[in-house]
Each structure stands twice: as structure tokens, then as C-alpha cells.
Amino acid sequence: xxxxxxxxxxxxHDQIAKRAYELYQRRGCKPGCPAADWQQAETExxxxxxxxxxxxxxxxxxxxxxxxxxxxxxxxGKRTPAVRMKKISxx
Numbered sequence: 001x002x003x004x005x006x007x008x009x010x011x012x013h014d015q016i017a018k019r020a021y022e023l024y025q026r027r028g029c030k031p032g033c034p035a036a037d038w039q040q041a042e043t044e045x046x047x048x049x050x051x052x053x054x055x056x057x058x059x060x061x062x063x064x065x066x067x068x069x070x071x072x073x074x075x076x077g078k079r080t081p082a083v084r085m086k087k088i089s090x091x
Contacts, residue, residue: 007053011045019045 011019019041024032 008046008049011042011049015045016041 016038020034020037023037023040024034
């Protein structure tokens with residue numbers, strides 16, 4: 001199990017039942033396979049939860065914030081601000 005799997009909120013029984021009923025209604029309330037509707041509803045809700053967790057998770061590549069430093073500009077005899085990226089570890 002990875003960190004993202006641990007953060008995913010499993011859908012409740014009521015949420016799955018509501019979604020399964022929506023699938024039944026979308027089918028025109030015709031007889032079908034309630035177990036298949038339940039499985040599809042659970043799968044859709046888990047995928048939605050996983051999408052929300054992964055989109056909310058911070059990306060290591062964007063966590064580096066520019067750090068302003070002062071650099072000597074010898075040609076102009078001035079001290080000018082520059083931007084240096086902070087190194088990050090991806091482990």
C-alpha cells in the first residue's frame with residue numbers, strides 16, 4: 001500500500017447504494033444485475049476519490065520555491081538581486 005492508497009476515503013455503503021440506484025434509473029429502471037450496478041458504483045466512487053487525492057497531493061517538482069540572493073554585478077559596480085533555485089531531494 002502506498003501513501004496515496006492510505007489517504008483515499010472509501011465510499012460509504014449509502015454513497016454506493018445511491019450511485020447504484022442512479023445507474024438503475026439511468027438504465028430506465030429496467031431489471032438488470034444489482035450486483036453489477038453495485039460494483040460499477042463502487043468502482044466509480046473509488047476512482048473519483050483517488051482522483052481527488054492525487055490532484056490535491058503536492059508535487060515534489062513544484063515544491064521548490066525561488067530563493068532571492070544578492071549577486072555582485074562587477075561590470076556596473078552594483079549589487080543586484082538574482083534568483084537561485086533551492087535544491088530538493090526527491091527521495
